[in-house]
Amino acid sequence: MSSHNQSSVLHKFKGILYSTMSSEELLNSLDSFSAREDDVFLVSYPKSGTHWIAKVIENIPNAGITLTSPIELGDISKFEELKMYYKKRVIPTHLSYNMLPMDIKQKQCKIIYIVRNPKDTAVSLFHYYKDNPNLPSVETWATFLELFLKGKGKYNNDFYS
Numbered sequence: 001m002s003s004h005n006q007s008s009v010l011h012k013f014k015g016i017l018y019s020t021m022s023s024e025e026l027l028n029s030l031d032s033f034s035a036r037e038d039d040v041f042l043v044s045y046p047k048s049g050t051h052w053i054a055k056v057i058e059n060i061p062n063a064g065i066t067l068t069s070p071i072e073l074g075d076i077s078k079f080e081e082l083k084m085y086y087k088k089r090v091i092p093t094h095l096s097y098n099m100l101p102m103d104i105k106q107k108q109c110k111i112i113y114i115v116r117n118p119k120d121t122a123v124s125l126f127h128y129y130k131d132n133p134n135l136p137s138v139e140t141w142a143t144f145l146e147l148f149l150k151g152k153g154k155y156n157n158d159f160y161s
């Protein structure tokens with residue numbers, strides 16, 4: 001696995017790799033997020049079928065919900081953006097439980113946790129990295145799988161360092 005390009009698309013926050021589309025300032029301020037009691041969080045590891053489940057939820061007739069972008073995606077203005085939604089919010093995230101904003105736990109918001117067979121998730125992630133020239137290049141399936149099994153990947157820790 002080569003680490004070229006890593007600096008342009010990934011950055012480490014508290015030992016975990018995130019997309020640079022999640023600003024450090026936002027990640028640092030997650031605990032200042034003010035949850036609503038009726039918020040629903042759609043929590044998943046990347047490539048677990050998040051978009052599919054999100055679409056299913058979004059298409060529930062008369063659900064009266066707004067599907068937002070992931071809570072960790074964007075800059076410090078994210079929480080202001082989320083405040084603008086007046087309908088019940090369904091908020092996706094790939095954050096680990098420890099990184100979830102405190103208020104979500106305090107208000108006991110509902111969480112839908114998506115689990116996909118990790119063998120399929122690993123294959124999906126492997127192809128995702130292979131097909132995305134902006135991500136660090138993947139050499140072989142064997143090296144990728146070894147790192148994946150060690151929990152070393154985006155939203156995990158130091159896959160590409």
Ligand SMILES: Nc1ncnc2c1ncn2[C@@H]1O[C@H](COP(=O)(O)O)[C@@H](OP(=O)(O)O)[C@H]1O
Nearest residue numbers: 045046047048049050051052120123124125127
């Ligand atoms: N109805 C469905 N059943 C099972 N997997 C689905 C699905 N719809 C999408 N997926 C798979 O979910 C993965 C994407 O996940 P995410 O939305 O979290 O990024 C893709 O996996 P593959 O790369 O194996 O095709 C995609 O094909």
Ligand SMILES: CCc1ccc(OS(=O)(=O)O)cc1
Nearest residue numbers: 046050051054068069070092
């Ligand atoms: C459909 C809502 C959604 C969910 C997750 C996303 O992040 S990622 O593409 O899986 O990194 C984006 C949008």
